[in-house]
Amino acid sequence: MSVLNEVLDANKKYVDSFGEKGKLALPPARGFAILTCMDARLDPAKYAGLSEGDAHVIRNAGARASDDAIRSLVISYKLLGTKEWFVIHHSNCGMEFFTDVAMRDLLSKSLETAALGSEGFYDVGKGPGSNEGAYIDWLTISDRDKAVIEDVQRIRRHPLVPSNIPIHGYVYEVETGKLLEVPGAKQAGAAK
Amino acid sequence: MSVLNEVLDANKKYVDSFGEKGKLALPPARGFAILTCMDARLDPAKYAGLSEGDAHVIRNAGARASDDAIRSLVISYKLLGTKEWFVIHHSNCGMEFFTDVAMRDLLSKSLETAALGSEGFYDVGKGPGSNEGAYIDWLTISDRDKAVIEDVQRIRRHPLVPSNIPIHGYVYEVETGKLLEVPGAKQAGAAK
Numbered sequence: 001m002s003v004l005n006e007v008l009d010a011n012k013k014y015v016d017s018f019g020e021k022g023k024l025a026l027p028p029a030r031g032f033a034i035l036t037c038m039d040a041r042l043d044p045a046k047y048a049g050l051s052e053g054d055a056h057v058i059r060n061a062g063a064r065a066s067d068d069a070i071r072s073l074v075i076s077y078k079l080l081g082t083k084e085w086f087v088i089h090h091s092n093c094g095m096e097f098f099t100d101v102a103m104r105d106l107l108s109k110s111l112e113t114a115a116l117g118s119e120g121f122y123d124v125g126k127g128p129g130s131n132e133g134a135y136i137d138w139l140t141i142s143d144r145d146k147a148v149i150e151d152v153q154r155i156r157r158h159p160l161v162p163s164n165i166p167i168h169g170y171v172y173e174v175e176t177g178k179l180l181e182v183p184g185a186k187q188a189g190a191a192k
Numbered sequence: 193m194s195v196l197n198e199v200l201d202a203n204k205k206y207v208d209s210f211g212e213k214g215k216l217a218l219p220p221a222r223g224f225a226i227l228t229c230m231d232a233r234l235d236p237a238k239y240a241g242l243s244e245g246d247a248h249v250i251r252n253a254g255a256r257a258s259d260d261a262i263r264s265l266v267i268s269y270k271l272l273g274t275k276e277w278f279v280i281h282h283s284n285c286g287m288e289f290f291t292d293v294a295m296r297d298l299l300s301k302s303l304e305t306a307a308l309g310s311e312g313f314y315d316v317g318k319g320p321g322s323n324e325g326a327y328i329d330w331l332t333i334s335d336r337d338k339a340v341i342e343d344v345q346r347i348r349r350h351p352l353v354p355s356n357i358p359i360h361g362y363v364y365e366v367e368t369g370k371l372l373e374v375p376g377a378k379q380a381g382a383a384k
Contacts, residue, residue, distance in 0.1 A: 003224050003276050004360060010241020011371045018369040021233070026286055026308075028232035032195050038248040038264050040220035041213070043237050049202020052238070056230040059251040061264035068260035071328055072230050072253040078298060079286055079313055081305045084195050094218055094271055106270060111354040113273045116218075121271055132351040136263055159324040162303040168196060177210035179203045 024053035027080045032056075033073060035151075036088040037063040037095075041174050044088070048179075056082055062095035063088060064139040065151035074160045083165060087155070087189075088179065089148050090172040095141040097121065103140070107133035144171060148182040152189040163192035216245035219272045224248075225265060227343075228280040229255040229287075233366050236280070240371075248274055254287035255280060256331040257343035266352045275357060277347070279381075280371065281340050282364040287333040289313065295332070299325035336363060340374040344381040355384035 001009070033056035036044050044050065044057050056076045058069050065087065076082045098106075098121055106114050112125025141147040152169040155161055169185025172178070193201070225248035228236050236242065236249050250264045257279065268274045290298075290313055298306050304317025333339040344361040347353055361377025364370070 003222060004358075006222075007240045007278070008371060011239055011369070013241070014239050015369045021369065022367040024233045024366070026231075026233075026284060030195065030198075033230070038225070038250045038268065039218075040242075040247050040249075041216045041218075041245050043242075043244050045235050045237060046244070047203055047206050048199045049205070050232075050235075052235050053233050055232050057232075057251055058230045058253075059249055060260055061250075061267045066260040066263075067328075068252055068258040071258075071330060074299075074325075074328075075253040075286065075295075075330065076230065077305060078295075078303070079290065079306055079308070083305075086199070092218060094267065098271065103267075103270075107266075107352060111270070111352065113269060113275075114271055116271070130351050133266075136259075136266075136352075138263060138267065159322050160299060160303065160328075166196075174216070175214040177203070177207045177213065179200060 021052050028053070028055045028082055030054040031082050032084040032086070033058065033076045033082040034086045034088060035063055035065070035069050035073065036172070037061065037090055037093060039090060039093065042090060042172060047172060047177060056080070062093060062139055062141055063090070063151070065154040066139060070155060070158055073155065077162065077165060085155070085165060086168045086170060087148060087151050088170045088172050089141070089144060090174055091144070092174050093141060093144070095139070096144065099140055100138050103138045104133040145182045145184070149184050149188045152185050156189060166191045213244050220245070220247045220274055222246045223274050224276040224278070225250065225268045225274045226278045226280060227255055227257070227261050227265065228364070229253065229282055229285060231282060231285065234282060234364060239364060239369060248272070254285060254331055254333055255282070255343070257346040258331060262347060262350055265347065269354065269357060277357060278360045278362060279340060279343050279347070280362045280364050281333070281336060282366055283336070284366050285333060285336070287331070288336065291332055292330050295330045296325040337374045337376070341376050341380050344377050348381055358383050
């Protein structure tokens with residue numbers, strides 16, 4: 001079966017057991033938001049105990065505090081009333097295995113998927129590639145805990161972020177499912 | 193109990209039933225990615241039938257094809273091998289209820305949460321506000337189906353997106369849980 005049909009089939013089953021969820025309100029019932037990574041192994045609803053309607057979930061490559069993540073967070077509180085935020089990176093994140101230089105080089109060689117070896121990603125595809133990757137900041141990570149603190153700090157210092165919103169910095173451990181507090185993130189994310 | 197303690201308590205229960213999930217591989221097992229909205233009512237793992245390890249999930253305010261969403265999608269296929277993508281907006285999206293002008297005006301008045309009335313959002317907070325909102329494109333939505341098609345097209349036309357990746361455009365109906373195909377999105381998202 002194709003991926004599309006698998007998704008639509010799974011959706012039919014979800015619709016059949018949908019119950020009263022159609023009555024949920026637009027603003028998150030539990031008043032908080034989570035920024036986390038797109039990684040397939042992470043299910044924030046499961047690892048943080050969210051039911052439909054509870055909390056905003058923002059996800060991108062690396063759980064980085066990109067301009068777009070901040071756009072989403074500001075909408076989340078200003079229009080929909082969240083008052084507490086989590087930044088949750090994770091162990092074994094793909095963003096730790098490459099650099100801007102490496103990504104730009106890979107993309108310049110081909111647009112096919114690269115392979116991952118002990119030395120990092122290497123290209124196996126056929127060209128043509130594209131130079132467009134040189135114009136993108138890939139927001140890679142070289143130090144996990146430091147990246148969490150920097151992301152928390154970037155959000156904390158943003159002029160549109162109210163001073164009274166606590167921002168929690170955590171790492172999700174993909175090996176155990178555990179949320180680990182990042183030393184130093186508490187101070188960086190403390191409400192002003 | 194505080195939100196933080198609730199999340200950590202839920203996480204403990206998840207860890208206790210974690211099973212063999214610590215052995216999941218980094219690349220998504222089912223080779224696809226979903227771009228969807230941060231809305232609290234959406235649980236893409238549930239509405240699309242995803243288990244941990246299956247697929248990348250990217251989320252932002254509106255499920256928009258922002259530069260950051262495209263950064264994440266390009267990493268998703270180039271480094272981690274996804275070959276099929278979904279763009280899934282939803283009904284009753286908050287992004288339909290305001291405009292850049294309205295958001296900038298609200299933020300300039302105060303940084304507290306606004307209220308939603310029949311005429312849209314209105315400010316109830318005390319100043320000071322900030323002019324910083326004038327420098328952000330909030331990526332609001334005025335026509336739901338058109339926005340899906342535009343997002344699919346923006347991704348389709350991006351120079352770093354390989355021509356053979358299908359991109360599916362859908363709307364999740366929050367009233368029923370159903371995924372509805374957007375007329376015209378199929379053509380816009382077809383592999384070249």
